[in-house]
Amino acid sequence: MDLDFSAAENAFRAEARAWLTAHVSTSRLPSLETAEGFAAHREWERALFADRWSVVSWPEEYGGRGVSLLQWLIFEEEYYAADAPGRVSQNGINLLAPTLFEHGTPEQRARVLPPMASGEVIWAQAWSEPEAGSDLARLRSTAQRTEGGWRLTGQKTWSSRAAFADRAFGLFRSDPAADKPHPGLTYLMFPLDAPGLTVRPLGRLDGKPAFAELFLDDVFVPDEDVIGAPGEGWRVAMSTAGSERGLTLRSPGRFTAAADRLARLWRDEADPADTALRDRVADAVIGARAYELFAYASVSRIAAGESIGAESSLNKVFWSELDIALHETALDLLGPYGELADDAADAPAHGGWAEGYTFSLAGPIYAGTNEIQRDIIAERLLGLPKGRR
Amino acid sequence: MRFLLDTEQRAFAKTLDGMLGSSDTPSTIRSWAAGDPGPGRTLWSRLAEAGVFGLAVPERHEGLGLLPVELGVAFTELGRHAVPGPLVETVAAAALLDRLGDRAPAETWLPRIAAGAALVSLCAPDAGSPYALDADTADAVFVVEDDTVWLAAGRGPLQRSSDPARRLFRPTGATVLVEGPTVRAATSYATDVAALTTAAQALGLGRALLDHTVAYAAQRTQFGVAIGSFQAVKHRLADVLLALEFAQPLVHSAALALASDAPSARRECAAAKVTAGEAAYAASRTALQVHGALGYTEELELSLWIRKARALRDAWGTPAACRSLVLAP
Ligand SMILES: Cc1cc2nc3c(=O)[nH]c(=O)nc-3n(C[C@H](O)[C@H](O)[C@H](O)COP(=O)(O)OP(=O)(O)OC[C@H]3O[C@@H](n4cnc5c(N)ncnc54)[C@H](O)[C@@H]3O)c2cc1C
Numbered sequence: 001m002d003l004d005f006s007a008a009e010n011a012f013r014a015e016a017r018a019w020l021t022a023h024v025s026t027s028r029l030p031s032l033e034t035a036e037g038f039a040a041h042r043e044w045e046r047a048l049f050a051d052r053w054s055v056v057s058w059p060e061e062y063g064g065r066g067v068s069l070l071q072w073l074i075f076e077e078e079y080y081a082a083d084a085p086g087r088v089s090q091n092g093i094n095l096l097a098p099t100l101f102e103h104g105t106p107e108q109r110a111r112v113l114p115p116m117a118s119g120e121v122i123w124a125q126a127w128s129e130p131e132a133g134s135d136l137a138r139l140r141s142t143a144q145r146t147e148g149g150w151r152l153t154g155q156k157t158w159s160s161r162a163a164f165a166d167r168a169f170g171l172f173r174s175d176p177a178a179d180k181p182h183p184g185l186t187y188l189m190f191p192l193d194a195p196g197l198t199v200r201p202l203g204r205l206d207g208k209p210a211f212a213e214l215f216l217d218d219v220f221v222p223d224e225d226v227i228g229a230p231g232e233g234w235r236v237a238m239s240t241a242g243s244e245r246g247l248t249l250r251s252p253g254r255f256t257a258a259a260d261r262l263a264r265l266w267r268d269e270a271d272p273a274d275t276a277l278r279d280r281v282a283d284a285v286i287g288a289r290a291y292e293l294f295a296y297a298s299v300s301r302i303a304a305g306e307s308i309g310a311e312s313s314l315n316k317v318f319w320s321e322l323d324i325a326l327h328e329t330a331l332d333l334l335g336p337y338g339e340l341a342d343d344a345a346d347a348p349a350h351g352g353w354a355e356g357y358t359f360s361l362a363g364p365i366y367a368g369t370n371e372i373q374r375d376i377i378a379e380r381l382l383g384l385p386k387g388r389r
Numbered sequence: 390m391r392f393l394l395d396t397e398q399r400a401f402a403k404t405l406d407g408m409l410g411s412s413d414t415p416s417t418i419r420s421w422a423a424g425d426p427g428p429g430r431t432l433w434s435r436l437a438e439a440g441v442f443g444l445a446v447p448e449r450h451e452g453l454g455l456l457p458v459e460l461g462v463a464f465t466e467l468g469r470h471a472v473p474g475p476l477v478e479t480v481a482a483a484a485l486l487d488r489l490g491d492r493a494p495a496e497t498w499l500p501r502i503a504a505g506a507a508l509v510s511l512c513a514p515d516a517g518s519p520y521a522l523d524a525d526t527a528d529a530v531f532v533v534e535d536d537t538v539w540l541a542a543g544r545g546p547l548q549r550s551s552d553p554a555r556r557l558f559r560p561t562g563a564t565v566l567v568e569g570p571t572v573r574a575a576t577s578y579a580t581d582v583a584a585l586t587t588a589a590q591a592l593g594l595g596r597a598l599l600d601h602t603v604a605y606a607a608q609r610t611q612f613g614v615a616i617g618s619f620q621a622v623k624h625r626l627a628d629v630l631l632a633l634e635f636a637q638p639l640v641h642s643a644a645l646a647l648a649s650d651a652p653s654a655r656r657e658c659a660a661a662k663v664t665a666g667e668a669a670y671a672a673s674r675t676a677l678q679v680h681g682a683l684g685y686t687e688e689l690e691l692s693l694w695i696r697k698a699r700a701l702r703d704a705w706g707t708p709a710a711c712r713s714l715v716l717a718p
Contacts, residue, residue, distance in 0.1 A: 001392060001393060001394055001395060001398070001458055001641065001645065002390065002391055002392075002645065003390060003642065003645055004390060005390050006390065263716065266716070275709065275713075278712065278713065279708075279709060282663075282711075282713070282715045282716050285715060285716065286660045286712075289639065289642075289660060290635040290636070290638060290639050290660075290664060293638030293639060293641070293642050294634070294635055294637075294638050296390065297392050297393060297641075299392075300390070300391055300392045300393045301393065303391075304393065314630070314631055317627075317631055318631060318635055371620075373627075374620075374623065374627040374628070375623060375624075375627075377627035377631070378617075378623035378624065378626055378627045379623070381627075382603045382623075382626055382627070382630060383603065383607070384603065384617040384618065384622075384623050384626065385607060385614075385615045385617050386618065387614075387618035387619060387620055387623070388618075
């Protein structure tokens with residue numbers, strides 16, 4: 001057992017750090033949840049890709065560097081420590097790409113992955129429907145067989161950044177006769193500017209037009225855009241849902257960087273006599289460290305040939321609650337300035353806490369609510385009996 | 390970078406777990422609490438044979454070397470089985486004596502500690518440990534204050550703890566053992582060892598509490614179904630697992646930091662202590678709640694675990710003290 005990095009890992013870290021130092025601008029890009037910011041972030045993805053930093057863990061043929069999971073963690077640590085821009089391509093990179101690596105055809109990988117890595121095609125996730133949130137398998141949108149492909153009809157909602165994205169991936173009911181909800185679903189990719197498709201932006205809690213609803217009216221999708229076998233969509237989607245919850249969606253670098261900023265804020269701003277606040281700062285700092293170490297342990301287990309299954313639910317609950325604790329504590333430290341939006345003239349120079357806070361509030365909801373994750377932990381990790389659901 | 394226990398360390402844990410599992414620790418704990426240390430001392434000798442105390446003693450004093458990672462492993466198992474006695478105090482005293490500069494006390498005590506012949510206690514009022522645990526059974530009680538180490542002569546009356554298996558005393562009438570500037574550094578190191586081993590013990594205690602409670606929840610029925618199928622019960626148990634799972638790597642990493650004498654060791658031990666202590670305490674609260682009134686009875690063996698959790702949370706570094714160490718510059 002050791003926590004020392006090898007010479008190769010240290011060299012990789014140094015190379016990433018040097019590149020980030022040279023390329024991350026000191027002025028913040030506008031929020032990627034706005035049209036202007038989305039475009040600026042797309043440019044940033046292009047710059048990352050040009051020097052092969054956008055998808056470091058992917059094979060080289062798709063624009064990656066083929067590095068280990070541990071090196072990916074190192075890259076992420078450096079990325080967030082450098083305060084580099086948020087990743088507008090994350091839905092594609094974290095959700096669709098792992099699915100294609102596991103279930104896609106070589107043709108699909110060759111066609112879809114390189115433009116995803118370069119930011120040329122940005123993907124939205126179209127899983128949820130108005131009546132199908134936690135109980136996703138009850139979704140109603142349909143895919144009907146037609147000559148050379150499928151016709152999609154129905155409604156998807158809360159699709160992050162679909163207002164600006166290029167394409168989407170999601171589940172559709174292809175066999176309405178199937179007696180159980182899970183079979184008879186098909187996983188497909190489709191363009192957001194297809195004939196018959198309407199995108200309606202939906203403001204989120206802070207008013208930014210980050211969500212969208214999708215209305216599909218007989219949208220044609222060719223067979224080549226079905227992922228896995230028709231009717232097997234649930235299995236295909238679930239086999240990679242773990243990566244949405246777990247480590248690869250929320251790498252520890254993000255939280256260790258925020259914890260460092262929080263500790264600095266505490267040193268600069270806090271009343272040392274306020275031990276209640278001090279304890280919360282300490283807990284957030286410890287939490288970020290715990291998450292980082294837990295990630296190292298997971299990576300060590302994966303490297304030793306173990307696979308991580310329902311454990312990703314532990315990650316999900318932990319990082320989402322840690323993220324809220326980090327941001328709530330920062331706002332409390334800022335006192336009356338905590339309510340200022342990041343673009344307010346008087347906004348604290350430390351920056352980013354307001355949007356970070358709003359975003360953190362969504363953590364216990366998306367990627368499977370924390371109530372559902374706790375059910376999974378109790379049933380699959382502790383072996384407790386299934387209850388009514 | 391490899392951040393998992395190796396096969397030997399896992400085998401060591403398994404051996405201890407098996408040995409303690411077949412030792413009827415509940416009756417040993419009850420005897421110990423009643424002032425009869427006989428069965429406890431027998432168990433102590435068996436632990437020494439398995440090498441537990443040698444892990445805190447350098448080879449030149451007939452130990453295995455100070456091995457914090459293995460100590461973490463061993464203390465997790467001691468906690469899992471709620472083994473009574475001044476376990477933490479003995480290994481912390483060994484770490485203290487080894488670093489005092491003055492060879493004589495080390496030569497006298499360390500080989501005996503490694504062999505399990507001496508069970509010693511330690512109290513450090515400045516480090517938040519004002520009482521000497523199990524001073525009535527200990528072969529020696531060391532007290533550290535400022536830059537002096539004392540050997541206690543008397544122990545005063547028993548100060549009852551909320552965990553009857555923890556017998557507390559306030560040592561008196563001491564004679565000076567070592568004095569001087571080396572004492573502070575040695576004490577700081579020894580209290581880090583105490584924090585680490587207490588954290589590991591809490592972690593094991595918490596795991597045992599969770600295991601027993603999960604088993605109970607799966608078997609106890611009310612309203613015609615197992616109570617473990619109720620979401621309110623499930624979610625409390627899920628939270629216990631979460632807290633323990635994320636405390637575990639902090640304990641490992643604190644052990645690694647101590648093993649390499651890293652400057653961060655103090656902070657890491659404090660982080661491990663507060664996190665594992667709170668996790669075990671939460672496990673005990675949940676265990677009590679899920680067992681209902683049964684959990685509130687002394688007859689239930691699990692009460693021996695439940696009552697220890699709060700004490701371990703506050704021993705060798707209260708949560709507040711640990712949190713302030715984590716943020717210390
Ligand atoms: C910021 C953000 C981004 C998102 N991005 C996307 C996206 O890009 N694509 C996409 O498809 N979706 C997206 N979603 C939607 C997300 O996946 C759903 O919100 C989520 O699955 C929960 O569904 P729901 O909102 O319908 O809540 P519901 O399922 O209606 O749940 C409401 C409440 O009831 C609780 N509840 C429900 N069932 C149970 C149960 N069995 N036991 C206990 N409690 C229960 C839930 O935990 C929750 O607290 C996003 C959501 C947010 C907030």
